[in-house]
Amino acid sequence: MLADPGSITDVDGIAVGHHQRTGRGWRTGTTMVLAPHGAIAGVDVRGGGPGTRETDALAPWNLVDQINAICLTGGSAYGLRAADGAMSYLAARDLGYRVGPEPGQVVPVVPTAVIFDLGRGGSFANHPDASFGERACRAATHRQHRRGSIGAGTGAMAGGVRGGVGMASCTVALTATDATPATTVTVGAICVVNARGSLIDLASGKPHVSVHGLRRPTPADRTALVDYIARRSLPSLNTTIGVVATDAAITRPEATRLAMSGHDGLARAINPVHTLADGDTLFAMSTRRIDIGDVDRVARLSQIQSAAATCVAHACVDAILAATPAVNAESYGSLCPSALR
Amino acid sequence: MLADPGSITDVDGIAVGHHQRTGRGWRTGTTMVLAPHGAIAGVDVRGGGPGTRETDALAPWNLVDQINAICLTGGSAYGLRAADGAMSYLAARDLGYRVGPEPGQVVPVVPTAVIFDLGRGGSFANHPDASFGERACRAATHRQHRRGSIGAGTGAMAGGVRGGVGMASCTVALTATDATPATTVTVGAICVVNARGSLIDLASGKPHVSVHGLRRPTPADRTALVDYIARRSLPSLNTTIGVVATDAAITRPEATRLAMSGHDGLARAINPVHTLADGDTLFAMSTRRIDIGDVDRVARLSQIQSAAATCVAHACVDAILAATPAVNAESYGSLCPSALR
Numbered sequence: 001m002l003a004d005p006g007s008i009t010d011v012d013g014i015a016v017g018h019h020q021r022t023g024r025g026w027r028t029g030t031t032m033v034l035a036p037h038g039a040i041a042g043v044d045v046r047g048g049g050p051g052t053r054e055t056d057a058l059a060p061w062n063l064v065d066q067i068n069a070i071c072l073t074g075g076s077a078y079g080l081r082a083a084d085g086a087m088s089y090l091a092a093r094d095l096g097y098r099v100g101p102e103p104g105q106v107v108p109v110v111p112t113a114v115i116f117d118l119g120r121g122g123s124f125a126n127h128p129d130a131s132f133g134e135r136a137c138r139a140a141t142h143r144q145h146r147r148g149s150i151g152a153g154t155g156a157m158a159g160g161v162r163g164g165v166g167m168a169s170c171t172v173a174l175t176a177t178d179a180t181p182a183t184t185v186t187v188g189a190i191c192v193v194n195a196r197g198s199l200i201d202l203a204s205g206k207p208h209v210s211v212h213g214l215r216r217p218t219p220a221d222r223t224a225l226v227d228y229i230a231r232r233s234l235p236s237l238n239t240t241i242g243v244v245a246t247d248a249a250i251t252r253p254e255a256t257r258l259a260m261s262g263h264d265g266l267a268r269a270i271n272p273v274h275t276l277a278d279g280d281t282l283f284a285m286s287t288r289r290i291d292i293g294d295v296d297r298v299a300r301l302s303q304i305q306s307a308a309a310t311c312v313a314h315a316c317v318d319a320i321l322a323a324t325p326a327v328n329a330e331s332y333g334s335l336c337p338s339a340l341r
Numbered sequence: 342m343l344a345d346p347g348s349i350t351d352v353d354g355i356a357v358g359h360h361q362r363t364g365r366g367w368r369t370g371t372t373m374v375l376a377p378h379g380a381i382a383g384v385d386v387r388g389g390g391p392g393t394r395e396t397d398a399l400a401p402w403n404l405v406d407q408i409n410a411i412c413l414t415g416g417s418a419y420g421l422r423a424a425d426g427a428m429s430y431l432a433a434r435d436l437g438y439r440v441g442p443e444p445g446q447v448v449p450v451v452p453t454a455v456i457f458d459l460g461r462g463g464s465f466a467n468h469p470d471a472s473f474g475e476r477a478c479r480a481a482t483h484r485q486h487r488r489g490s491i492g493a494g495t496g497a498m499a500g501g502v503r504g505g506v507g508m509a510s511c512t513v514a515l516t517a518t519d520a521t522p523a524t525t526v527t528v529g530a531i532c533v534v535n536a537r538g539s540l541i542d543l544a545s546g547k548p549h550v551s552v553h554g555l556r557r558p559t560p561a562d563r564t565a566l567v568d569y570i571a572r573r574s575l576p577s578l579n580t581t582i583g584v585v586a587t588d589a590a591i592t593r594p595e596a597t598r599l600a601m602s603g604h605d606g607l608a609r610a611i612n613p614v615h616t617l618a619d620g621d622t623l624f625a626m627s628t629r630r631i632d633i634g635d636v637d638r639v640a641r642l643s644q645i646q647s648a649a650a651t652c653v654a655h656a657c658v659d660a661i662l663a664a665t666p667a668v669n670a671e672s673y674g675s676l677c678p679s680a681l682r
Binding site for chain 2: 045048049050051052053054055056057059061062063064076077078080081083084087099100102104105107108109110116118119124125130237276277281
């Protein structure tokens with residue numbers, strides 16, 4: 001495991017909940033990233049096989065300027081219905097775009113992206129439904145530190161080993177300007193890693209992304225890993241999806257740019273990535289708690305964007321390090337280089 | 342009524358089905374445009390408040406190159422779940438993107454757009470669910486001529502009068518080239534008109550789009566119409582959604598361009614249109630039955646694109662002319678200029 005890489009819930013105003021089902025033909029789940037007091041959001045779709053919902057609403061030139069939830073889920077396109085449960089949860093709390101004067105007369109916009117995990121629990125027909133989304137909302141906490149084979153990552157695979165949910169966060173010290181005092185903002189990421197590509201450099205046995213504190217794998221580790229992955233037939237559809245969040249008060253176009261920056265983290269952590277067979281989609285959310293001023297804004301935004309890419313890369317590595325070794329002979333746990341444990 | 346403006350099902354390979362519910366608090370429904378043998382598709386979102394699903398998959402640079410259904414539905418974002426029923430219907434028939442060797446191991450991609458009609462039947466909580474999508478699929482026919490207050494147009498309003506479902510079609514004679522014989526292709530459109538803007542020029546009492554065969558409205562008609570619309574408070578969220586289809590064998594980028602051309606038809610028929618409060622979204626489908634060759638292709642495509650805009654404009658006018666006069670005092674039927682009946 002990594003020394004604590006942090007959580008997206010380190011960002012003030014962000015909560016995360018998971019719901020999953022395993023056994024009896026099931027191995028899938030749903031993860032909900034909530035902003036109960038609202039967030040502005042953006043999205044960037046860079047995989048060739050995306051399964052999405054309500055991404056058009058996030059275009060910065062469009063109407064809806066606040067959302068309360070983003071849904072990440074297994075089940076491929078069948079799992080898009082998990083968002084229905086989040087809509088019910090939010091509408092019951094009068095959260096959403098207001099369309100009438102009465103309580104509950106709201107339309108919650110719940111942007112959603114899916115990973116392909118059909119059949120990984122044994123039955124192709126088992127996928128998340130609305131109850132998964134609602135339960136993930138109910139399970140949400142502002143101090144979420146669970147990761148690995150949970151929520152939308154329950155059935156994830158990545159480059160032949162187990163994938164899962166990973167998270168990371170960091171603080172970014174913005175230097176003072178004449179007009180704006182020095183201030184610190186937080187950036188966090190959550191990724192569901194179900195990539196066709198590998199996160200591990202098979203020559204070294206270590207992650208592509210340099211991570212402090214990992215032991216050097218032994219030659220035997222590397223041989224075992226390479227042999228293991230070479231024997232596996234990779235599924236044809238794969239995806240890394242996730243959310244980058246910050247408390248910095250950015251605009252909607254800047255949130256779209258932040259989602260774009262997050263994809264650089266995917267490029268560093270996963271190889272190959274963004275292929276025609278991946279549905280890689282990243283969202284960005286800002287809870288707008290901390291003013292970053294107008295002076296030197298480009299420089300400040302660049303710091304935040306850079307941090308987003310780093311957090312996404314670390315969240316991806318965190319996902320495979322935290323993934324539960326599979327319960328069967330297909331386990332990667334027993335073959336994982338000791339350096340990765 | 343217009344002299345028969347045709348149907349999108351005049352395009353070889355296209356079927357349309359409707360399901361709706363009215364009374365006891367309900368006034369909403371779902372319309373499904375099916376291509377049982379497959380179609381390539383594109384989309385263009387030009388309204389400021391879109392509610393969509395699976396639009397990212399249609400980007401021409403992405404993986405999925407054939408779809409079998411597009412879902413148009415009431416219920417605002419809550420209605421996005423209608424697509425789940427279409428997925429079930431298609432998967433049961435082994436139609437969708439193949440992800441495994443067994444029958445049913447497919448992921449149907451069902452691009453979807455919604456209109457805002459919440460509360461128009463009396464209860465805000467009543468909206469289409471998966472059963473609407475499945476029933477609309479089961480009701481589909483290749484000879485669909487029903488229009489007006491049906492399917493996704495059941496609860497539609499347009500510029501203060503009843504909206505609804507409209508259709509139009511035309512044939513396009515492509516001239517011969519050295520390499521390609523003269524050939525005729527068909528273009529059709531279906532639109533669900535729920536626009537904030539009006540389709541009727543209040544100065545003349547006639548549609549913005551010139552339509553043959555309409556009588557000139559009387560001054561009393563115009564006065565009644567203007568007074569009626571002026572008294573109405575327009576709902577805040579509105580949308581025109583639809584599909585343009587052709588049997589011409591166009592590519593996916595060309596289908597995207599065809600959807601873009603369709604929006605010119607909206608611009609001609611509806612004023613204002615494409616506002617921040619509209620979610621205007623048009624899809625395009627090609628069943629690729631008729632080769633249009635490579636020589637003079639731009640000129641041939643231009644003919645088809647122009648026809649798409651015309652069909653969309655006529656489909657929009659058809660929608661309000663075919664809409665059932667409302668059953669209550671809010672009726673537009675009794676106030677509609679005689680020229681429009």
